[in-house]
Amino acid sequence: MVSCSVADRCSSLTMHHSLAHDKICKLNSPFTIHSSLHIFATNNNIFMRYFIIGFMGSGKTYWGKQWSEASELPFFDLDEEIEKKEGKSISAIFAEKGEEAFRKMEADMLAVFYKKDNFILSCGGGTPCFHNNMKQMNKHGATIYLQSTVAELVQRLHAEKETRPLIAGMNDDVLAEFISNKLNERSSVYSQAMYHLPTRYMHTDNFQKIIRRHG
Template identity: 50%
Template sequence: MLYFLNGFMGSGKSYWGRRWATAFDLEFHDLDDVIERQEGMTISELFKTKGEPAFRRIERDALARMCSKSNAIIACGGGTPCFHDNMKRMSRAGITIWLKTPLEALVERLLPELGHRPVIAHTNADTLAGFIEGKLAEREPFYHRCVYHFYTPYLTDENFKKILDKCKRHS
């Protein structure tokens, strides 16, 4: 089974994905890391040199390749489910999970990342919260399509174990 972690940047997809993969003997893949290795440059460099539309095509193709995996957790980029047919592709290939994180926590986590994340590179400490709030409004309709929604302040290993147990019963 494949498990796709979705949510806004800074929601903990890579953290929880690695943790759950280790705890439950699954492979872990961070889609952004896969893309960076494949392209030989960082996501920020890709945005700068090729632009977001080209990055989103690369991301779509990398996601399609990841869908052939099994027994793995895939941490997707924050925008992954919002472009092309990515959400449908993930839903067909496995279980989709939304890590829903409060705005205040996202701002706190992303403030130190302003210079490293291309989607927020144009913001500053004064405009970050408003930008995130606007992006969340755009992206949440896609995140809502996930089968499972976890509110991250209450997230535990036990939450994910319930999904694994349910999938085992139905397979």
């Protein structure tokens, strides 16, 4: 399904081959993802499914929207889809029904996307870590891990804690420790993504240029 071309060279971005996870190829841009390398086909239908994963605050929604505008692939945000279906915020769902119930809703909503054809989906921070979701996403499309450092995440999440139930009310020291521990715990799952994009090397301008070149 996927192969690495000779042009796939880059200092900051790596791709994990979906069929041979031990093979790591350097890519010249995140948008090699958008090339024919990641077109999936069944029964003569061609479709592109991109699942963006990463820790809370890594920029999945931010980059997913920009990528969608530039590529014209429709953008969806899994948290927002759950909120629409349930008619309440993620915080309210956690408060009223608990995390376990939320994880089930999340897996069920994700499964809806396995049947859609062309999209970019920004997942929740914990999505890959529950209900075998990581394996399923790798099976049904291309998975893209936005890899951020603890320092980047603390900086971004500092101002947005209250909309994220897992970190609401934490002071900055506790937040940094929580992020560090949780990231550590989740890293082995995130690393199963086909593409790893370190967010500190991503900028709007080069992102869009890359799309124009590869889209």
